[in-house]
Structure formats: structure tokens, C-alpha cells
Amino acid sequence: MVVAVAEESRGADQARPWIDQARSDYWQLIDTEHRLEDLYNLVNVPQAIWIDEQGRIVRPPETAGSTDHFRRMDLTTRTMSPEDQAERLAARQAYMEAVRAWVTTGKHALPADAARMNLAKVTPEIAEARARFRLGVWLRANGRAAEGDLQMAEASRLYPESWSLWRQAADLDEVGKAGGPEFWKRVQALGEKPYYPPPKL
Amino acid sequence: MTRILTPLEEHDVATHDGLWMSPADAEAVTGWTLKPEGMCRAELCVPLPSSAARADEVDVAAFWQKLGGPVVASEQRDVWALGAPADERNAALEGLEAPDFTLPDVDGVPRSLSQLRGKKVFLATWASW
Numbered sequence: 001m002v003v004a005v006a007e008e009s010r011g012a013d014q015a016r017p018w019i020d021q022a023r024s025d026y027w028q029l030i031d032t033e034h035r036l037e038d039l040y041n042l043v044n045v046p047q048a049i050w051i052d053e054q055g056r057i058v059r060p061p062e063t064a065g066s067t068d069h070f071r072r073m074d075l076t077t078r079t080m081s082p083e084d085q086a087e088r089l090a091a092r093q094a095y096m097e098a099v100r101a102w103v104t105t106g107k108h109a110l111p112a113d114a115a116r117m118n119l120a121k122v123t124p125e126i127a128e129a130r131a132r133f134r135l136g137v138w139l140r141a142n143g144r145a146a147e148g149d150l151q152m153a154e155a156s157r158l159y160p161e162s163w164s165l166w167r168q169a170a171d172l173d174e175v176g177k178a179g180g181p182e183f184w185k186r187v188q189a190l191g192e193k194p195y196y197p198p199p200k201l
Numbered sequence: 202m203t204r205i206l207t208p209l210e211e212h213d214v215a216t217h218d219g220l221w222m223s224p225a226d227a228e229a230v231t232g233w234t235l236k237p238e239g240m241c242r243a244e245l246c247v248p249l250p251s252s253a254a255r256a257d258e259v260d261v262a263a264f265w266q267k268l269g270g271p272v273v274a275s276e277q278r279d280v281w282a283l284g285a286p287a288d289e290r291n292a293a294l295e296g297l298e299a300p301d302f303t304l305p306d307v308d309g310v311p312r313s314l315s316q317l318r319g320k321k322v323f324l325a326t327w328a329s330w
Contacts, residue, residue: 002322003324028307035209039302047325052321057296057299116295124271131273144275151275152275
């Protein structure tokens with residue numbers, strides 16, 4: 001069973017066009033407060049968690065089919081080279097194949113120790129960032145945008161590794177800002193660090 | 202009234218001087234009950250310093266911080282958020298039991314992960330931004 005969760009503080013109507021286009025027969029859930037990110041310590045989209053029949057995590061949060069090839073795209077035309085497009089597609093297909101193999105044979109499920117080792121630790125700073133983000137979403141939803149933005153900015157300062165916190169806040173400020181010049185500046189500042197760490201399959 | 206956001210709920214509560222409130226409201230907000238030995242939930246009691254509890258009220262901000270949870274407030278201090286303690290999140294994840302959640306689907310129907318017990322679940326996030 002696939003469960004797709006839209007981390008979408010603007011709500012269902014913002015997500016609906018993509019959901020309609022997907023014509024999925026699985027659950028399409030809306031997470032306006034990024035509750036799932038709090039529970040599972042997520043930092044970006046798309047990320048996935050694999051959960052077995054007993055409700056146990058067999059692969060902790062990991063990048064789900066995206067790659068860093070976009071970082072080399074031509075920003076004037078917003079296109080990637082054919083080679084990069086092909087590599088990106090191949091990585092996505094490999095991940096999809098891994099998911100299929102897990103469903104049919106159990107392959108790629110991690111033993112408990114390995115699954116635990118791949119978990120990122122929640123720190124008190126991260127916990128505070130989540131609380132401030134929740135407060136920020138509430139303030140924004142109740143007509144107090146400037147106050148909400150202050151809380152969200154503080155959340156990003158406390159947890160700069162979370163792209164979701166920063167990009168959602170940017171999007172709430174203005175649609176498109178999450179992928180605008182400030183986003184690219186942040187991506188470039190990563191240097192050698194990955195934006196989408198590849199899953200260790 | 203003060204609006205208090207917990208990880209899963211929202212409450213409107215009468216407070217003063219931060220988050221001092223009646224024991225009944227403290228229980229509704231936190232799930233913990235004020236007793237002579239401290240704030241208690243099931244078998245577990247967390248002692249409170251005398252500065253954080255009186256006979257008829259409790260300082261929920263002080264209690265929550267004692268649990269290790271973040272306490273943040275709006276500038277006007279009329280809306281507060283109590284976040285989940287980091288240790289609680291880590292313990293839950295390290296136990297490897299997938300934390301349950303309930304979220305609305307795109308048509309507003311609530312769906313819970315626990316409804317899918319017995320099936321493999323590929324839980325994936327995405328966003329429009």
C-alpha cells in the first residue's frame with residue numbers, strides 16, 4: 001500500500017491539481033502542519049519510510065527517487081542535460097524497482113540494528129524548531145503572517161538542515177519563492193554536501 | 202483565553218503569568234494529572250518544584266520543560282506551542298515501531314496508519330513547493 005502525504009501548509013486545494021493528475025487509488029493525505037516530519041524526523045521531500053506488515057520501520061526516512069542532478073541544470077532554460085536527465089530517471093527507476101522487490105520478496109528491508117543506525121537523531125534544537133514551525137503555521141492561518149514568519153525564520157535558524165521548514169515558509173510567503181534565487185543560493189552553499197542524499201540500497 | 206498547541210491538539214485555556222492553569226486544564230492539555238507527588242500519567246510521576254505547583258494550579262510551561270519539551274509563544278503570548286520532547290521522538294523511532302498518525306485525505310476523510318496493519322506500507326512525502 002502506498003501512502004502519499006503532501007507536506008502542504010496551504011492545504012488540500014493547493015495539492016489537489018497534482019493529486020487529480022496522479023489518478024491514484026492509494027491514500028493521498030494532506031499534512032498542513034508537517035506532523036509527519038515531526039514524528040519521523042523528515043527534512044525534505046520526497047522522502048519515504050518503508051513499514052512492514054507488523055508496523056515496523058524496515059527502512060528509515062530516505063530520499064525517495066530524487067537526485068542532485070537538478071543542481072547542474074541550466075537556470076536560464078531550467079533544463080538538465082540529456083545525460084543528467086537519463087541518470088536521474090535511472091536512479092528513480094532503480095528506487096522503484098527496489099520498492100517492488102521489497103513488496104514481492106522482502107529484499108532491501110534492513111535488520112533492526114542497521115535500520116536504527118540509519119536514523120537521524122532528534123536534538124532539542126530540532127524539537128524547538130518543530131514547535132516554532134507549528135506555531136508559525138497557526139499564526140499564518142489566523143491572519144498573523146508577520147508573526148508567523150518570525151516563528152518560521154527561527155525554526156529554520158534552529159534546524160537549517162531542514163529544507164522542508166525553509167521551503168514551506170518561503171512558499172507561504174509567496175508561491176514560487178521556495179524555488180527562487182534564495183533557494184539556489186542555499187543549494188550552492190551546500191558545496192559538496194548532497195541536497196538529496198542517495199538511499200543506500 | 203490562551204490558545205495552546207500540542208503536537209496533536211489545540212486547547213483554549215484560562216491562564217495567567219505564562220501557563221499557570223487549573224489542574225483540570227493542565228490534565229486536558231498535557232494528559233498528566235497533578236497529584237501530591239507531582240504530575241502523573243499512569244504509573245509514572247514527575248516531581249515538580251514547589252515554584253511550579255500550588256494546591257489549585259500548576260505551571261504547565263515549567264512542567265513541560267522539565268519533561269524536556271520545547272515551550273514557545275507568540276509575541277503577544279496569547280498562543281503557545283508545546284513540542285514533543287526530543288528524547289520521546291528518538292525513543293519512539295529507535296523502537297522501530299512506525300509512529301501512528303491520523304491525517305485527512307484530500308477530501309477530508311481521516312486516515313490512520315494503523316488501519317493498514319497487515320500490509321506493507323510505502324509511506325512517501327511530496328509537496329507542491
